[in-house]
Amino acid sequence: MSRVIIDNLTKEYNSPGGSIVAVDDLNLAIDDGEFVVFVGPSGCGKSTTLRCVAGLETVTGGSIQFDDEDVTDQKPKERDIAMVFQNYALYPHMTARENMAFGLKMSTDLSKEEINERVEDTAEMMGIEELLEDKPKALSGGQQQRVALGRAIVRDPEVFLMDEPLSNLDAKLRAQMRTELQQLQNELDVTTVYVTHDQTEAMTMGDRIVVLNDGQLQQVGTPLECYHRPANQFVAGFLGSPPMNFLTVEADLENGALRNSMFTLPVSDSVAAEIDSPNLVLGIRPEHIELTDTPETHGEPDRLIETEVTVTEPMGDVTNVYLDIGGESVTVTTDGKTGASAGDRLYMHVPAAKMHLFDAETGDAIKHSDEPIDSTSVPETSSPAETA
């Protein structure tokens, strides 16, 4: 188990059109035994960062340390890591047993018997004892996945690196493996770096999540921190499904209001004091909007916006209602029993406490919702990297 420190990591690729910056001056400290999830859209640099940590990519600048040892220039085999790949990358000409034993054979001095014992113990833990003599071709996707995980676990490495390990599984199996992986990581207590583009995985699995975009660190924090206190509009829009709604507004500080051609919303003095830009983006999560067809009886009539329903998506427990406000689309997650249907004219209520505000130019957050963040399960987040 190791503490992983990524210090000013930069990775550039040469291309005919000049160099492409895949990772831009990334700083991060991952605690011993921590489960950290790198999340972001395709091409954000999350996999490249992971591959740099693995030693599969050379770095252009900066350093990577495991505990106090600088591993930046070490080969993958010298780093005591184990990696799980998106396509599992099992060795097709070897049985599951040989796949799992291969790493131990190559990187340790263990005897055949000791290797066998460890492979069998791990196989038992993973529930794949029956599959040990099968070749990967004979295994289902889920079983291959388990063998690939087993191959990583049996090594008992300092750091686990996982590159979208669940994305080739079907939805049901993915949900099951998600919880299993979490339990495994809790039991083994090995520092884990997990890369995914799936924000559900990021939200549910990680002790902390690292949101990346265009090679740059956007935010590091617990899932709930990132969800309720997004550092900027990108993080706010990336986490959550359906995503946060954004409406462009102008600040009318003299009248203490936010204006859009379709509506005016009052803002409190304390919020107004923090606004230093006239052009803003109002953010509100779909689950925080309330719909009503009786504005006259509503407690906060000045926070209601008249809208028209364009589409409804009944999901069973909830229904996603899509609204149109002067050409901008807003999604509302309501109770599954809602009677709203396309064409209805409804009023949406934007609670002041749940509202986010972002600077329209920089995207930086100006105001967050007041949703509580449960910090009891949050590990120490005092790394200097987070302030970067």
Next chain:
Amino acid sequence: MIPDELRLSPSAKDQLFDLLSRGILGCLLLFALFPIYWMIISSFRTRTEITAADPQLLPIELSEIPLIVQDPVILLEILHYENYVTMWGRFPVLDYFINSLVIAMTTTGFALVVGCLGGYAFSKYRFPGKGAVGGALLGTQMIPGILILLPMYLMFIWIQNNIGFPMVNTYHGIIFVYTTFTVPVAIWMLRGFFDTIPDSVEEAARVDGCSRIQALVRIILPMAAPGIAATGMFVFLVAFNEVLFASILASGDVTPFAIGIQSFETQTTAYWGEMMAASTVATAPILVLFVLFQKPIVEGLTEGSVKQ
């Protein structure tokens, strides 16, 4: 306009197309196999039978079939197997065959070693001039052999005269020549097979404790085995069947079978029967090898074309 009653239904069209394509394939197959058939039956004939003005298509009379069914041993009397006995004494057939095997197998070995390393580098590494070198390798295949035959011969003589290292009529000389023109093909073929192996498998091996060369030997090469078998077979056949360079650069003690077989036709006599018998004996092991390795070769030849 075609009257409706003469129009073919779609399924009848399919059947007709099927029949036609099988017919064409059958004709082509006949065209390819007939010389081999003729070689085999001629090897069981006397010179008179072979040179007869009206050669028989079948090696036996139709009336003899019931007799053969009753007693197969009678075949030995009807068919003239003497050619298979006398050919060994008349010409050094075995030497020719061994020469061919030595040359073809060594060439295959060299071509596969260089081809695997080169193909792997072309497939998995990025290096300056990759496109140009790859193109140049392919370009060597565009030059007709006859154009480099004379320069090659002169070069061999030069080496012999100036360095004192004999090249003409030696194993290493002809193996060197065959290796030079099979290596580019081997590299290109193997590159295609390596391309189908995901990078992540090699990366997994490196994380598991392998160096790049260990990952290649322990993981990548076993995975590319069908491709290596197909490439090896291709190189072997090229080297085994080659006539042009061998006719100039490999005679005397290293005469391969493809050249040696010509000695059955002397200035005074042509020993057709024995020539055909020797050819049959030389072809048989290759055919058996092909049949045994057919599956991996076919898999190998088609594998590179489809992205997995």
